Amino acid sequence: MDLTKQYQPLKEGPMKYSAKVVSSVLFVSQLERSVNFYCDVFGCEQAIREEGAALLLDPGGFQVYLIAQGSGAAHYPTGVGPRLLMWATDSMEGLEHFEQVLKDRTDHTYKHSTGGVTFVEVRDPDGIRVVIAYPDPEQMPRSVLDLRLYL
Template identity: 45%
Template sequence: MCAAKVASSVMQVAELDRSVKYYCDVFACRVAVRESDAALLLTPDNFQIYMYAKKGASTRRGVSVIGVHYVMWAADTEDELARITERLRTYDAATYTQTVGGVTFVDGCDPDGIRVIVAYPGPGQLPRELIAQRFRG
């Protein structure tokens, strides 16, 4: 049986340089490809984030009724979650932490107001037994 897995995400941003810096600073991404209006970032485990800037893009976006709302990250260790939390707070002072069902969630926003959630432990370390209220809209 062949199974597909999520390998990439695509995101529109208002200012490419600002967003590339954010994701490299907070999540230790590296730039694999850089063009004038687009970039391909790789996470430390090689997940791909295709990022493009669109002239006139809003700096804040509302949550749509359907479709992907955000990508959630998982930290490998509790110490790494703490480091990511501090890096997030340098960009978003309103970043907050909550623990539900043994999972700690750190919730903040990137420079365009896109919600960023980081969890520890990840689903491979602690399979989920409930869906946190924050994921119900």
């Protein structure tokens, strides 16, 4: 069976319906530590809290589901699947604010620019890569792929 035919567009031109990414699910070792990180750094609010899980909403409405796996859970840094969580801000002042907030939490921040976009990168308490970019894609559509995405 040729699977490439199965995933071909049904028609040319604009799609009648669309969908957008609205949530991310992160498996974490210590729920409270991760809730604090995302709330403190990104201004998320906890919308739901259950045993071993929380739903956070960022100020723009993006949802971050945190699911506790315990401190002995294995990390999967290679292979297929999500590699990082990327955020964007609409001003250089905003990027500098987030960079400082992250530097106050850890000295392992990394800042670089590619294709006119500046990125600040850090790892959350479980080592998940978190990147903040300026300008956001609505202000400046991307023209190149940042090589650090391949790490």
